[in-house]
Amino acid sequence: MEEQGMQSAGTRQPERLRCDPLGEDQDVSAASSNSAGSAWQDRLKTLWMLGDWASLARVEQVSAPDAEARAEVLLFAGAGHQLCGRHAQARALLLQCAQAACDRSLMGRVLLAALYETLGRGAVAKNQLRQARDHFMASAQLLELGVSAPLVARSRVAQLLQSRTARAALSQTWETSCGQTHESSPSHSNRLSTRAIDPEDTFGIDAYESSERFAPEAFALYRSLEDAEDRTQFILIDSKSLPRSGLHYLKNRLQDVLGRQFSFCEWYQEPGCCQQMPCALTAYAETARERDQLRVRLQKSHDFNLDDPAFPVSQSLLRLVLIRDPLYILTSWFELDRLNQHEDLLSAHAINMDKVWLHHEPEVLAQAYQLIDQAYEPLAPEQVQQWLLSRGRYIKGFLQRWALPACEQPELGWQLVRYEDLNAWLAAFVSSVRDQLSPTAQGEADRFIKQGTALFTPRTDPFVLKSRAISDEMLMYADIFHETARMLSGSDVYKRLERGLTPDVAH
Numbered sequence: 001m002e003e004q005g006m007q008s009a010g011t012r013q014p015e016r017l018r019c020d021p022l023g024e025d026q027d028v029s030a031a032s033s034n035s036a037g038s039a040w041q042d043r044l045k046t047l048w049m050l051g052d053w054a055s056l057a058r059v060e061q062v063s064a065p066d067a068e069a070r071a072e073v074l075l076f077a078g079a080g081h082q083l084c085g086r087h088a089q090a091r092a093l094l095l096q097c098a099q100a101a102c103d104r105s106l107m108g109r110v111l112l113a114a115l116y117e118t119l120g121r122g123a124v125a126k127n128q129l130r131q132a133r134d135h136f137m138a139s140a141q142l143l144e145l146g147v148s149a150p151l152v153a154r155s156r157v158a159q160l161l162q163s164r165t166a167r168a169a170l171s172q173t174w175e176t177s178c179g180q181t182h183e184s185s186p187s188h189s190n191r192l193s194t195r196a197i198d199p200e201d202t203f204g205i206d207a208y209e210s211s212e213r214f215a216p217e218a219f220a221l222y223r224s225l226e227d228a229e230d231r232t233q234f235i236l237i238d239s240k241s242l243p244r245s246g247l248h249y250l251k252n253r254l255q256d257v258l259g260r261q262f263s264f265c266e267w268y269q270e271p272g273c274c275q276q277m278p279c280a281l282t283a284y285a286e287t288a289r290e291r292d293q294l295r296v297r298l299q300k301s302h303d304f305n306l307d308d309p310a311f312p313v314s315q316s317l318l319r320l321v322l323i324r325d326p327l328y329i330l331t332s333w334f335e336l337d338r339l340n341q342h343e344d345l346l347s348a349h350a351i352n353m354d355k356v357w358l359h360h361e362p363e364v365l366a367q368a369y370q371l372i373d374q375a376y377e378p379l380a381p382e383q384v385q386q387w388l389l390s391r392g393r394y395i396k397g398f399l400q401r402w403a404l405p406a407c408e409q410p411e412l413g414w415q416l417v418r419y420e421d422l423n424a425w426l427a428a429f430v431s432s433v434r435d436q437l438s439p440t441a442q443g444e445a446d447r448f449i450k451q452g453t454a455l456f457t458p459r460t461d462p463f464v465l466k467s468r469a470i471s472d473e474m475l476m477y478a479d480i481f482h483e484t485a486r487m488l489s490g491s492d493v494y495k496r497l498e499r500g501l502t503p504d505v506a507h
Contacts, residue, residue, distance in 0.1 A: 042146070044076045048113075049145045049152055051159060054475040056080030058468070060093060071102035079114045084475060086461055113139040120153075124160040132157050211309035215276035221285060222278060222316045232316040234285040235433070236278050237298045240308065240402045241322035242395060244332035246422045248360045249456070250322070251298055253426055257444045261437065263297045269358040277301070277309050278317060294436035304394065306401045313413045321402045324419035326395060327485035331462045333391060334481075335369075335470045341379075342372050369467040376469035384477050388484040400493045407500035416501075423456045 047056040057080030064070040078093035097107065120135035136153035145152060208214050226232045241247040254262050263284050267273055274280040279299050288295035301308055313319045339346065343353050351368050355361075379387070406414035417425045430445045437445060448455075463478060465471050474481060488494055 041072070044073070045143060045145045047080075048076070048143060049140070049147060051156055053080045053083040054472045057084055057086070057089070058472075067100060068103075071097050071100035072106065074100065075102055075107055075110050079110050082114055083117055084463070084478075086464070088460070109142045113142040116142070117156075120156060121160060124157060129157055132160075208309035208311045211277075211307070213276050214309040214311060215274070215278055215280040218276070218278050218280045218282050219311055219317075221282050223314055225285060225289060226315045231436075233288040233292065233294060234316055235294070235296045235318060236285075236316065237296065237318045237320050238278060238311075238313070239298060239300055239320045239322065240303055240398075241300070241320075242324060242329055242398055243302055244329050244336070245322040245324040246419045247300055247322060250320075250422060250426065251300075253448065253455070254296065254298060257430055257448050258296055258437065258441055259444070261293065261295055261441055263295070265297070265299045266358050267300045269354045278311065293438075294433060296433070303398060303401065306394075306397045310405075319406075319412075319414040320425075321406045321414055321416045322419065322422070323399070323403050323416065325462075325485075326392075326488040327462045327481065328419070328459065329395065330388065330391060330481055330484060331465065331474055332459075334387065334474060335465045335467055337387070338372070338467070338470050339365075339368055342375075342377065345371060345375055365466065369470075372467055373469045376467075376473075378469075378473050381477070385480060388480060392484045392488055395488055396491055396493055399497060403497055404493060404500075407497055420458060 044056070044059065047053075047059075057077055059073050059080070060077035064073045074093050074097040078090045078097060081087075081093060082090035094111075116135045116139035120132045120139070123129070123132035123135060133150070133153040136156040137149045140147075140149035140152040209216070222234060222236055225234045239247060239250070251264050255264070265273060265279055265281075267275075277299065279297060284295045284297050310319075311317070339356060340353055346353065346368050349367070349371055351364060351371075356364060356368065402414070403416055405412055406416035415425070427449050430448060434442055434445050459465075462481075463471055463475050465474075
C-alpha cells in the first residue's frame with residue numbers, strides 16, 4: 001500500500017476552516033485585483049501557518065484574478081497535496097504550475113518549505129526536537145508568513161507531539177481492550193460484537209446445527225439439488241464480507257449479468273427477511289428445480305456478532321469471504337457511518353437511512369453527502385478514537401472467524417477474495433455457469449468478461465472520499481487511522497493470514 005502523509009490527530013483546532021478554503025465563500029475574481037490578491041495570498045499563508053494541508057490542497061478549486069495568481073494557487077495546492085501524502089496529485093498540479101510560467105523563485109521557496117516540513121516531521125518522529133524546530137522555522141521564514149517563525153515552529157512541534165501521544169494512547173488502549181468487551185456506538189453497525197476475542201477461538205465452526213439461525217430444512221433442500229456431474233440447478237452464495245469490501249459491487253454486477261436468474265437478500269433491512277442461514281426462503285430454489293434453469297441467490301452478512309452458523313459448503317452452497325486493506329475499510333466505513341449521525345438532516349430532505357443501507361444508490365448517496373457538507377457536525381477526538389477501536393476489534397475478530405479458516409483450512413472449501421481481486425472472481429464464477437444461462441444472460445456474461453476490468457476502479461487514496469467535510473475530518477485524524485490499520489496488519493491474525501495467502505494475493 002502506498003505510504004500516506006501524516007496529519008495532526010490532536011484536539012480539534014477552533015480556527016480550522018470548514019467551508020471555502022480561502023475563507024470567503026466567494027470567487028476572488030469578483031473583487032478588485034489588488035485587494036483580492038492580497039487577501040488570497042494572506043489566506044494561503046494562513047493555511048500554511050496552521051498546517052491545514054487538507055484545506056490548502058483544496059484551494060485548487062478556487063478561481064484566481066489572473067493567470068499569475070492561478071499559478072500561485074496551483075503551487076500551494078500542489079504543496080498541500082504533497083504534505084497530505086497525495087504525491088500523484090501533487091506532481092500533476094506542480095506540472096501545471098510550471099507550464100503556467102509560475103515565478104521560479106516563489107516555486108523554489110514553496111517546494112523547499114514543503115521539504116523542511118517533511119524533515120521536521122521526521123525529526124519529531126525521532127524525538128530530535130531541536131532539529132525539528134529548526135526545520136519548521138526554516139519553512140516559516142522561507143514563506144514570510146507574517147508571524148514569528150519560532151512561534152510557528154513551536155506550535156508545529158506541539159501539534160505533532162500531541163498527535164504522537166494520541167497514537168500511543170490508541171495503541172495502548174488497543175492492546176488492553178482486545179480481550180475486553182465494549183459496546184459500540186448507535187449506528188447501522190450497532191450489532192458489532194461485544195465478545196472477547198480468544199486467539200485460540202474457533203468460533204464453533206463445527207457447531208452450526210446448534211445455532212438458532214441455522215435453517216436445516218433449507219440446507220437439506222439445497223444439497224438435494226446437486227447431481228453426480230457436479231452441476232446444480234441452484235447456487236446460494238453465503239457471503240461474509242467486511243464492510244466496504246465490495247459486496248454491493250458484487251451484487252450489482254451479478255444482477256447486471258444474470259438478470260432474472262439472480263436474487264439478493266440484504267439481511268439487515270430486507271423486508272420480510274427470514275433471518276436464517278442458509279436462506280429459508282426456498283422459492284427461488286424450487287423454481288430452479290421446476291424449470292430446470294439455474295438460479296443464483298446472494299445472501300449478505302457482515303457477521304457483526306461473529307456468530308453466524310458456519311454450515312458446510314457444497315456445489316449449491318458457496319461461501320465467499322470478502323476482505324480489504326484495513327485502512328481503506330476504516331476510511332470508507334467512517335464516511336458511511338457519519339451519514340447515520342446526520343439522520344435528522346437527511347430525513348428533512350426525504351432521505352431515509354434504511355433506504356441508504358438497503359440499496360446504496362449512488363444518486364441518493366451523492367445528495368446525502370452534499371447536504372452533510374453544508375451542515376457537518378464533526379466528532380470529538382475521543383469519539384473518533386473509540387470508533388476506530390470498536391471497528392478495529394471487529395475487523396480482527398472477523399478475520400479470525402472467517403478469513404483465517406478460509407486461508408488455513410482449504411478442506412473447508414471457503415473462498416477468500418480480496419477487494420482488488422473481486423472482478424477476477426466474478427469473471428471466473430460467471431464463466432463457470434455460462435452454459436446454464438439464458439441467451440440474453442450469456443451475452444451479458446461475455447460482455448462482462450471482456451470489459452469487467454474497466455468497470456472496477458478502486459480508490460487510490462484512502463482519505464479522498466465523496467464528502468469533502470468528512471474527508472477533511474479524517475485527514476485531521478490520519479495519524480490514528482493509520483495507527484489502527486498498522487495495529488491490525490501487525491496483529492498475529494493478520495500475519496498468519498498473509499503467510500497463508502499466495503504472493504500475488506498477499507498485501
